[in-house]
Amino acid sequence: MHKPCLKGGVCMTETIRTRIEREEWERLSPYAAKSSEAKRIREEEECPIRTKFQRDRDRILHSKPFRRLKHKTQVYIAPSGDHYRTRMTHSLEVSQISRTIGRGLSLNEDLIEAISLGHDVGHTPFGHVGEEAIAKLIGRFEHNEQSVRILTVLTGEGRGLNLTREVLDGVLHHTGKGIPYTLEGQIVKTGDRIAYLCHDYDDALRAELIHQGELPGKVVSTLGDSPSRMITTMVVDMIESSRNQDSIRQSSQVAEAMQEFRVFMFERVYNSVILREERRKGEYVVQALFHYYMKNLQFLPQEYLVWAGGDAVKAVVDYISGLTDNYAIDLFQKFLVPRY
Numbered sequence: 001m002h003k004p005c006l007k008g009g010v011c012m013t014e015t016i017r018t019r020i021e022r023e024e025w026e027r028l029s030p031y032a033a034k035s036s037e038a039k040r041i042r043e044e045e046e047c048p049i050r051t052k053f054q055r056d057r058d059r060i061l062h063s064k065p066f067r068r069l070k071h072k073t074q075v076y077i078a079p080s081g082d083h084y085r086t087r088m089t090h091s092l093e094v095s096q097i098s099r100t101i102g103r104g105l106s107l108n109e110d111l112i113e114a115i116s117l118g119h120d121v122g123h124t125p126f127g128h129v130g131e132e133a134i135a136k137l138i139g140r141f142e143h144n145e146q147s148v149r150i151l152t153v154l155t156g157e158g159r160g161l162n163l164t165r166e167v168l169d170g171v172l173h174h175t176g177k178g179i180p181y182t183l184e185g186q187i188v189k190t191g192d193r194i195a196y197l198c199h200d201y202d203d204a205l206r207a208e209l210i211h212q213g214e215l216p217g218k219v220v221s222t223l224g225d226s227p228s229r230m231i232t233t234m235v236v237d238m239i240e241s242s243r244n245q246d247s248i249r250q251s252s253q254v255a256e257a258m259q260e261f262r263v264f265m266f267e268r269v270y271n272s273v274i275l276r277e278e279r280r281k282g283e284y285v286v287q288a289l290f291h292y293y294m295k296n297l298q299f300l301p302q303e304y305l306v307w308a309g310g311d312a313v314k315a316v317v318d319y320i321s322g323l324t325d326n327y328a329i330d331l332f333q334k335f336l337v338p339r340y
Contacts, residue, residue: 029107032108038051039164040164053108072124074089084206098188101239108182111185124320134317137290141317144172147171169181189248194234194258197261200270201227201265204269212225214268285329288336289323289336
């Protein structure tokens with residue numbers, strides 16, 4: 001494994017970046033990803049201050065796709081209140097939970113943060129219902145794959161952000177059957193689930209979809225009865241189960257309770273009758289916009305056709321999937337609702 005050039009413990013041409021890279025080798029776990037070994041799709045001049053992973057984090061944080069997450073649904077479409085989660089607050093919460101686990105295992109927090117902030121930029125308007133609407137139209141659509149497409153193509157005038165392969169791998173495999181090849185990516189994969197279960201439960205209590213005391217007994221006895229206790233239990237369990245291991249793990253007891261919690265949330269919240277009507281409307285808006293743009297490509301921003309290599313379906317999907325909830329509704333009203 002390559003290490004920064006050292007002489008007497010200090011690099012002769014040490015910059016702030018090379019000092020941080022050296023300290024990673026000295027401080028982090030042997031299983032941690034080292035920023036000095038990270039590879040980009042395209043070679044570029046190194047920053048004198050930031051490591052590759054720190055640069056990736058900053059590029060995502062300052063990007064338009066990340067800013068749009070503040071107006072994209074987490075669970076509740078157009079909620080009546082300021083305190084419900086959005087995709088942006090969810091991403092920040094995933095970052096905080098995952099970095100705590102990474103710090104406990106002496107892994108690379110910068111890589112964890114970059115993956116966490118970028119993992120959901122491919123989400124459609126109206127949350128998973130928008131994702132399902134597009135999948136019904138074209139046969140397959142996965143928000144994690146779209147996140148990678150956004151980060152590699154649909155930003156930077158078609159050139160993407162030129163992120164490291166370690167970050168892109170973590171984003172791609174944060175959901176689904178694939179497993180990230182870095183332990184940092186594996187942490188985000190489980191940290192994402194911890195965040196959305198606990199915080200969606202918190203929002204469901206606020207919306208009175210469910211009430212205190214309704215959680216299954218095994219969930220309460222194993223994880224706790226509040227979002228804070230649940231997060232703490234699962235974070236501590238992951239650290240203790242993964243210490244000195246070459247993969248990220250959970251104890252069987254906590255993993256089983258977490259799965260039961262997830263089943264409860266799908267039955268009582270995500271697939272609830274109360275939310276069904278608003279989700280039906282969200283699905284209709286996404287599908288109506290798709291059909292409209294397919295028949296009226298002249299109104300589609302033309303750069304999307306260029307970035308899609310002339311593939312009209314891909315161009316329309318790229319554009320619609322990037323819309324915020326509010327902007328999708330505005331476009332629907334502009335093009336598909338008669339004016340008085």
